[in-house]
Amino acid sequence: MENLQAFSVFKVSIFVLLFSICFASPSLAADTTPVSKEAICKFTPDPSFCNYVLPNQTSNVYEFWRYAAQKSLSQSRKFLNLVDKYLKLHSTLSKTAVLALQDCQFLAGLNIDFLASSLETLNTTKYQTLSSLKTDDVQTLLSAILTNQQTCLDGIQATASSWSVKRSLSVPLSNDTSLYSVSLALFTKSWVPKTKKKGRKLLDETDQQIIDTNDVLVRDKVTVSQDGSGNFTTINDAVEAAPNNSAPSKGYFLIYIKAGVYEEYVTIDKKKKYLMMIGDGINQTVVTGNRSVNGGNWTTFGSATFGKKK
Numbered sequence: 219m220e221n222l223q224a225f226s227v228f229k230v231s232i233f234v235l236l237f238s239i240c241f242a243s244p245s246l247a248a249d250t251t252p253v254s255k256e257a258i259c260k261f262t263p264d265p266s267f268c269n270y271v272l273p274n275q276t277s278n279v280y281e282f283w284r285y286a287a288q289k290s291l292s293q294s295r296k297f298l299n300l301v302d303k304y305l306k307l308h309s310t311l312s313k314t315a316v317l318a319l320q321d322c323q324f325l326a327g328l329n330i331d332f333l334a335s336s337l338e339t340l341n342t343t344k345y346q347t348l349s350s351l352k353t354d355d356v357q358t359l360l361s362a363i364l365t366n367q368q369t370c371l372d373g374i375q376a377t378a379s380s381w382s383v384k385r386s387l388s389v390p391l392s393n394d395t396s397l398y399s400v401s402l403a404l405f406t407k408s409w410v411p412k413t414k415k416k417g418r419k420l421l422d423e424t425d426q427q428i429i430d431t432n433d434v435l436v437r438d439k440v441t442v443s444q445d446g447s448g449n450f451t452t453i454n455d456a457v458e459a460a461p462n463n464s465a466p467s468k469g470y471f472l473i474y475i476k477a478g479v480y481e482e483y484v485t486i487d488k489k490k491k492y493l494m495m496i497g498d499g500i501n502q503t504v505v506t507g508n509r510s511v512n513g514g515n516w517t518t519f520g521s522a523t524f525g526k527k528k
Contacts, residue, residue, distance in 0.1 A: 250278045258282050262403040267396045283404035284340070285336040290363075290401045291333040293394045295302030298326040300390060305384050315383065318373035322387070325366040329398075332359040341408070348409050351435070351466060357410060360402040413428045436494075437461075443476040453484045453495075453505070462489040477502040 254276050259268035260403030271289065272282055301323045310317045336356045339348075348356065371391050374384050442456045450456040453475060460471040470492045477498040484505065486493065497503025 250280065252276045252278055257280065258404065258407070259400075261407045263399045264396055268400045268403075271397060271400060279404060283401065284337070285410050286397065286401040286404055286437055286462040287333060287337050287340070290394070290397050291330065291337065293390075293397055294326060294329045294333060297390050297394055298323065298330065300387065301326060304386070311383070312377065315377045318370075319383070320376050321373045323372040323405075325370050329363045329366055332363050333401075336360060336405075343409075351511075353410055354403065356405065360398070360405055363398045364395065364402065367391060367398065371395075381441075423444040436472045437464070437469035439473045440472065441476065442480075444478045444480070448474075448476060452482055453480055454482055457484060457486055457490060457493065460490045460493050462487075462491075464492045466492060468492070472496070475503045479504045479506060483507050 237405060255269060255272040255274065256265075258279055259265040259272065262268040271286070273285060301319055304311075305316070305319050307317075311319070336359050339352060339356055374387055376390070379385060406524075438461075440450060440456050440459060442450045442453055444451055450459070453473070456473045456475075460473075461468075464471065471490075471494065473493070473495045475495060475497045480503075482505065
C-alpha cells in the first residue's frame, strides 16, 4: 500500500500536501553582480559538470540560469528524438522494452513542456524576483524534471539486461540529469529568496481544514469521503470535476481526501492544472493498488497509484 505523500509533478502543477506547505518569503532585491562560472558553479550539486557545461564568461546568475535552461530544453528534445528512433524498432524489442520506451517518450515530452513554460515565465521577469506563487510553480516544474528522469531510468533498468538500447540511453539520461540539476540549482540561487517561511496547516473549523489564503489562493474546495458525507466518494471523480486549463490567477482547485483506504489509480489529465490535494496524514489517507512491474504488464511509471494520462 502507498500512503498519500506530499509530492509535486507535471505541468498541471499538482501538489499533494498532508500537513504543511512551504512558500517563498516576499520578493527580495535582485542580485545582478557579475560572477565567473567557477564561482556560481560552487552552488550546484556537481561543480565540475557545471563548469564544463556553462560558457566561459563572466555574467550574473540569472543569465547563467537562462543558458542552462535553454541547453536543457535542447537536450530534452534530442533525447525525445532518440527515444522516438528506438521506438520505431519496436518489432525487434520485447514488450517490457517498448513499454519502458513509451514511458520515457511521454516523460521527455513533459520535460520539454516544463522547461518551455519555465523559460516563458522567467524571460518576462528580467532580473526581478518572482512572486511566491510563481517561484513555487517554476521550482516545482524544474524539480519534476529530475523525477521524470529517474522514472524513465527506473523503467529502462527494469528491462532485460541484454537489451542494447538500455546502454544507448543510459549516458544521455545521466548527462541530462546532471544538466537539469544545474538548472534547478541556479534557479534556486537566483530567483528563490534565501529565507523560507512555513505555511500554516490547511485546516478549518468545519472539517478540520484551515485554508490560509494569504499563502495560497483557493478557487474551489471539494471533499472526498468513502462514507458519502463529502462531495465525492472517489478521488478520480473529484479530479474529473476540476476545471480544465485553469489560470494561476484563479487559484487552486483543492481536494480534501478524508481518512480511508482508497483502492484506485488516480489519473490526472494534462488539462487539470493547479490542482491541490491534501489528506488526513500518514496511515490515515491511503491510496493503494495491486499493479506490479514483476507481473510483466506494467512499468515502474505505470504501476504508480498516482499518475498522468498519456
